[in-house]
Amino acid sequence: MKHRISIITPVHAPSIRYLSDAYESLRSQELPEGWEWEWLVQEDGRSGDVTSVLPADPRVVGGSGKAGGPAVARNMAVARSRGVLLRVLDADDQLTPGALSREIETMRAHPEVGWTTSSVLDLMPDGSKIGWQHADPAAGKLQRSEVLSYFKSNNYRLPVHPATLCIRRELAFALGGWMALPGGEDTGLLLAASVVADGYFIGEPGLLYRKHPDQITAQAEWTATTDWQLRMQFIESRAAALQALSCLRDI
Numbered sequence: 001m002k003h004r005i006s007i008i009t010p011v012h013a014p015s016i017r018y019l020s021d022a023y024e025s026l027r028s029q030e031l032p033e034g035w036e037w038e039w040l041v042q043e044d045g046r047s048g049d050v051t052s053v054l055p056a057d058p059r060v061v062g063g064s065g066k067a068g069g070p071a072v073a074r075n076m077a078v079a080r081s082r083g084v085l086l087r088v089l090d091a092d093d094q095l096t097p098g099a100l101s102r103e104i105e106t107m108r109a110h111p112e113v114g115w116t117t118s119s120v121l122d123l124m125p126d127g128s129k130i131g132w133q134h135a136d137p138a139a140g141k142l143q144r145s146e147v148l149s150y151f152k153s154n155n156y157r158l159p160v161h162p163a164t165l166c167i168r169r170e171l172a173f174a175l176g177g178w179m180a181l182p183g184g185e186d187t188g189l190l191l192a193a194s195v196v197a198d199g200y201f202i203g204e205p206g207l208l209y210r211k212h213p214d215q216i217t218a219q220a221e222w223t224a225t226t227d228w229q230l231r232m233q234f235i236e237s238r239a240a241a242l243q244a245l246s247c248l249r250d251i
Helices: 013-027 049-053 070-079 099-109 146-153 169-174 185-196 225-250
Strands: 003-011 035-043 060-063 085-088 113-123 129-131 140-142 166-168 198-210
Touching: 003 013, 003 070, 003 099, 013 035, 013 049, 035 049, 035 070, 070 185, 085 099, 085 169, 099 113, 099 166, 099 198, 113 185, 146 185, 146 225, 166 169, 169 185, 185 225
Parallel strands: 003 035, 003 085, 035 060, 113 198
Antiparallel strands: 085 166, 113 129, 113 166, 140 198
16 A cells, blocks of 8 residues: 655636646656655635646546635645645745655654645746745754744744644644634744644755746735734744643643
């Protein structure tokens, strides 16, 4: 019986055109012996446009539902998944060669680790690739509370990129999946996971993070001060509450 890693991809209309690139980056992955992948692509809505562009690959499973934002789409995709590991892949991004293999091998080598992230390259509109405009931590284990401490001390910035998250299924389900927020739901899950389980940062780039005008984080409402501040405060408060409960468990 093979182990499976589930790739979770929410889609909204502007990013549909990038799905073929995401698929090619996934199709070219070489996994360790005994492993296979499945790709859960969930449209945020019911236009039907997503399933019409997906490849005829039995490993690819499309879905749609009532529009509710990226968090709802991610959670509905996870509800249909079967993998022991869940890996984020946004519709407009691409995996780098060997990304999934490195994540699987890290999880196998470190059973105490609940999640991984990796370095990122920004994929620019002209096709060039540049390093993420942020200093990566040293490759290796990230202790519980380390990410939250950084988040609190750096104006709600993360030391690692949430679009590279690979997380054990049980941990994601125990945390309730992605937070029901209009944005920042990926930050919410990563931060919650980081206070209840050790993580691991993989130094090799695992993702090409596409920069384009239609991406959600490029929209004006994403950075609206009051809304953004409330989301980050809520994310921080939940992580702090989980941290407190985790400390009680360890006594």
